[in-house]
Amino acid sequence: MITRQRAATADVAGDTRDAAPLERQADSLHRERGTRVRRRRVRAAWLFLAPMLVVLAAVAGWPLVRTFWFSMTDASLASLEGAQFIGFENYLVFDNGWYGIMADPLWWQSVWNTLYFTVVSVALEAMLGVIVALVLNARFRGRTLVRAAVLIPWAIPTVVSAKIWAWMLNDQFGIINHVLLGLGLIDAPLSWTADASLSMWAVIIVDVWKATPFVALLVLAALQMLPSDCYEAAKVDGIHPVRVFFRVTLPLIMPALLVAIIFRALDALRVFDVIYVLTSNASSTMTMSIYARQQLVEFQDVGYGSAASTLLFLIIALITVVYLYLGRRQLGGGS
Template sequence: MASHDTAVAGNTSRPSGRERGTRVRRRRVRAAWIFLTPMLIGLLLVAGWPLMRTFWFSMTDASLSQMGGASFIGLENYLVYDDGWYGVLADSLWWNSVWNTLYFTVVSVGCETVLGIIVALVLNANFRGRTLVRAAMLIPWAIPTIVSAKMWAWMLNDQFGIINHILISLGLIDMPLAWTANADLSMWAVIIVDVWKATPFVALLVLAALQMLPSDCYEAARVDGIHPVRVFFKVTLPLITPALLVAVIFRALDALRVFDVIYVLTSNASSTMTMSVYARQQLVEFQDVGYGSAASTLLFLIIALITVAYLYLGRRQLGGDS
């Protein structure tokens, strides 16, 4: 009887499997915070302080000539009524830049995603010279954006550009096109340049995901005689969806704050003006720091809302699939 009581007491003093798992989880969380703290402090100093300063300037009448003597005006830079609506939110040019940004993001990221998957599938196949082709694929992505944009500006020139020369030689057009000056073509010219530049990035992430897929499911599909297209949509695409979501969110963030490629190709043209170009125009050319800071703050909020919504929907989709 005593030995039975001793055994029971010994069993009660031992931690259960659930308690041990909880302790291990707590240690992992504690270690994660220890490693993340220096990065979070650096991020707060590098990004947090400028962001708060921009938000403060957006509520003042600061200008480049009077940064120190700015007065607090509240939300007047955003929206105010004084015999009419004034502010960034009442500016039709701002809403035009919002539309241009969203249109550019959806079309360019959509094209990059489709082309990136196709390129990754081709590079995932076994053929001679595959390593050389993979290295050559990264060249557009490795070229600095300013350099590639200027290079494309020369190629798209309506006087001496090689793009018009090729299209005329093929009989596709009768006269040179002003790709970057024509309001109907300039946005598509910018999208073409961005797709050429960023497609290798998407292809690289998708190719890395394809390299990690198990081969047994493909062998079983080959034995069963399932069509490769059906295998792609039923097997490959669901398995690479997490990597594809990462590629899309990174490209969407870059596209929403795009500035360099558009400014080099079309400068301040209203047909291609994005939110970043609009904010730069207010800050630098008009020297209105308060108004430009309000536009920059709205740009940050729009990107943050879209990112949170995308991550939430992506997590729900992955959770539903699992």
């Protein structure tokens, strides 16, 4: 009996040893088949993306290369064909002193104005957008009408809304000063767009008014896709709504909120129209885009203006890459 049991055990062990290589072979074939499928999908994706990449290279790549080339020349609007190559003199050169765009205090002032405008406006838009989205996500009578009304500022063209606010902020006949004087909050009319201490906040208010509905729309779409069982469980457990928001809602809507912040930050870094309509070329609100436009159009210095445009592109690209990297690490847990 013992001999037969040992023989049966040996047969089972032999079958197991024989089956192990077969399982490894099957796993290897499965992985190889999956690799082929992934490669086929990657090739198909590149095939579909190829027309878009060609158009993008023609529409965006060539103008960017041409702008960089002009930044290395002394080109002007009067003589583009006769431009001479001067290297990096438009950027920085030493000739009994430092000259070039990177030695221009007004350029660094415009960089600071752009970054300040971007950080403050996007932060306010993100916070207000989440609040508006939470309100619109609640159930109340007339919710559809309120949702449509909230989108009106975003639907109005930027130049039109900036001009409307320019009239409202006028120090002589603007309705903003009229209301503040009527409420007794101010003693004299304020020059919102002319006073250097108020002009930046004026353009920030206008931009927040216009762009907050965009953030709210993206966050609202994310809120409507959240699972309801989490909130039902939190309600049963008696968890405070504020804690539910920070522990459940905010982490779930964070991907959509990050997308909204990225788009708004890109728009804010290259802002031009709203600031130019409200304050024109004022140094207190001059951004990098307005600085480049002043050099290109008013001073007709294509080389210097192209250098400013190139630096603007590099700064935006660097900030975008860093933000995407940090956002990916946060969402992916550091992977």
